[in-house]
Amino acid sequence: MEQTLWGLPDPDTQPEFYTGVPSKRLVAFFIDSVIIVVLCVLALPFTAFLGLFFFPLMYVVIGFAYRTVMLARNSATLGMSAMSIEVRDGQGRTLDLPMAVMHTGAYSALVISIFFQIGSIVLMLSTPRAQGLHDYVLGTAVINRAA
Numbered sequence: 609m610e611q612t613l614w615g616l617p618d619p620d621t622q623p624e625f626y627t628g629v630p631s632k633r634l635v636a637f638f639i640d641s642v643i644i645v646v647l648c649v650l651a652l653p654f655t656a657f658l659g660l661f662f663f664p665l666m667y668v669v670i671g672f673a674y675r676t677v678m679l680a681r682n683s684a685t686l687g688m689s690a691m692s693i694e695v696r697d698g699q700g701r702t703l704d705l706p707m708a709v710m711h712t713g714a715y716s717a718l719v720i721s722i723f724f725q726i727g728s729i730v731l732m733l734s735t736p737r738a739q740g741l742h743d744y745v746l747g748t749a750v751i752n753r754a755a
Contacts, residue, residue: 615700616749619736625751629738630729632691633750639687644671672712679708688750698747707746714742 617625647670652659659666678685683702684694695703695711703711718724718741728741737749 615698616696616737617700617751625754626736626738626749627752629693629750629752630732632693632752633688633732633738633740636685636687636691636693639690640671640675640685643686644674647674668716672716675712675715676705676708679703679711680705692753693750694753695743695748695750703748707748711742711746711748714746715740718742 619626644667648659648663648666651666651670655666675685679695680703682689682694683696688694697703697707718728724741731744732738732740735744737743739749743749
């Protein structure tokens with residue numbers, strides 16, 4: 609696994625790229641959740657308010673689209689940008705569309721189980737690169753943006 613991450617900053621020699629990342633990810637998650645709810649509310653009139661009956665599904669679909677588009681364009685969602693963090697692949701590059709889809713899909717799959725979420729949190733708090741379970745599997749990492 610370590611060989612696939614050769615393009616990411618080394619947490620031993622450049623720890624500033626990973627300092628505070630887990631707490632910033634948590635705040636970014638809440639910011640993005642609010643943004644997704646607002647997008648869903650804005651979409652309700654376009655569903656003739658029938659979206660109220662399937663609001664959780666609408667939240668999942670709009671959330672998936674929002675995260676994928678934002679990661680593909682900026683390698684960060686609006687919440688992540690507000691917290692000055694971004695996702696990078698194992699070679700240190702920003703995410704392209706296929707990788708953004710895989711990252712969002714893996715994240716979405718992990719959200720369905722509290723056990724996966726706990727495992728992801730434990731990994732974020734215990735691994736040198738503060739990677740969640742989906743980051744670890746995909747070889748990605750969330751880092752602080754360079755000044």
